[in-house]
Amino acid sequence: MKILNLIKKYGKQTVVGDVSVTIPKGQVTSFIGPNGAGKSTVLGMITRLIARDNGEVMLDGQSLEAYKSNDLAKKLAILKQSNHHHLKLTIRELVSFGRFPHSAGRLTPEDEKQIDEAIHYMELTDIEHKYLDELSGGQRQRAYIAMVIAQDTEYVLLDEPLNNLDMHHSVKMMQVIRKLAHELGKTVIIVMHDINFASCYSDYIVAFKKGRVAAAGKTxxxxxxxxxxxxxxxxxxxxxxxxxNICVYY
Structure with a gap:
């Protein structure tokens, strides 16, 4: 994936200014930087959830704009921060939504197989019929990751997936995310605040500051x-x- 000269403005304020970076395939790339540095906005523009004012995103040599929405959904999955866990859905029903780009709601045996595998991968088989509002924060996050896995895309984008997780569940989540890249061959991009988790589990890091890329390279x-x-x-x-490398900051 190549990100070329992305710019985003809200009124007179430039929140992303001329961002260009290449994301390596089959690896975990973390976006880090202070609050308001533009990390989540860039992630949103990569997925077309946020309109960009200038620039281009190239996905496997093709402009993002050339993809039809359903074709893009088969190529790229995103999990945003705000998830509506108050909906009366079971884990299995939620995960089945990941198959929508492939089945348009009419699940085939292949879809059911992908759902089963995603639930098993996230160690949710024993509770797959529980409702989301009955789950702990860690279980709920794993359910949403299972939905993304079931979507079976080459690119997986996660916006602060460790939000509201304790240390134990954060470690488990990052281990799963790393396995997505190193075992399943996914290209994973994560927006992260915890520098030590980024250090331990990322292959590549893009650091943002004031809406621009301040540094990018191997961890x-x-x-x-x-x-x-x-x-x-x-x-x-x-x-x-x-x-x-472990960071102590003060």
């Missing part, structure tokens, strides 16, 4: 004291633990 190239201090304008110490 070990970005998780450095000088780079992070420039982006976040605060002090960092970097420590190595089991081969991973």
């Amino acid at each position: 070990e190239e970005i998780i450095k004291k000088q780079v992070l201090e420039e982006i976040y304008e605060m002090n960092f110490d970097i420590h190595s633990l089991n081969g991973q």
